[in-house]
Amino acid sequence: MTSPVTFVNCFDVPFGEDQEFLRLWRQVNAYAQSKPGYLSHALHRALGRDTRNPYINVAQWASAEQFRAATDDRFRAMIAAPEWQRFPALPALYEVVDERGAGN
């Protein structure tokens, strides 16, 4: 059972704190990228700030097992750092259930 999965994480980032958020996010993301099973990511920033989700990361992993193995003790320690408490996150693993592309 090693189907690819999508990890989506929605972040609430207070106005004016983008630089600090990006610094922390890049640190955690670099660690994730070093792990087996990481395939790709795209960090999205809202065009307007009238949303509770100004940043959303969408990442592909080769399997849920590899994603779970990547979120190890060191990973958990990073996201438990007090600086992260300013940036509430809603992370979860997903599968695609309805898809259509320009070429489909």
Place this chain on the structure above:
Amino acid sequence: MTSPVTFVNCFDVPFGEDQEFLRLWRQVNAYAQSKPGYLSHALHRALGRDTRNPYINVAQWASAEQFRAATDDRFRAMIAAPEWQRFPALPALYEVVDERGAGN
């Protein structure tokens, strides 16, 4: 100014109401697909239900202008239907600010 944009919509769907949600979502999505500028979409469903975002749609549009033109009176009437009130949504337009793929 016609850069592609990403429309992300996070949905809260009460447990057991997936079928009704999908019926409504497909109706609105079919309308969006018929509009100029729609490029692609992928509707994601969470692998577990322990999240406030059990469904997330990620769609590509050719430009913010075309997306805004697509969300016209008929579109707004569809999403204002009373059935939609069971499924709170957090929609917004995004640009990608940090990206890495398996081939990068």
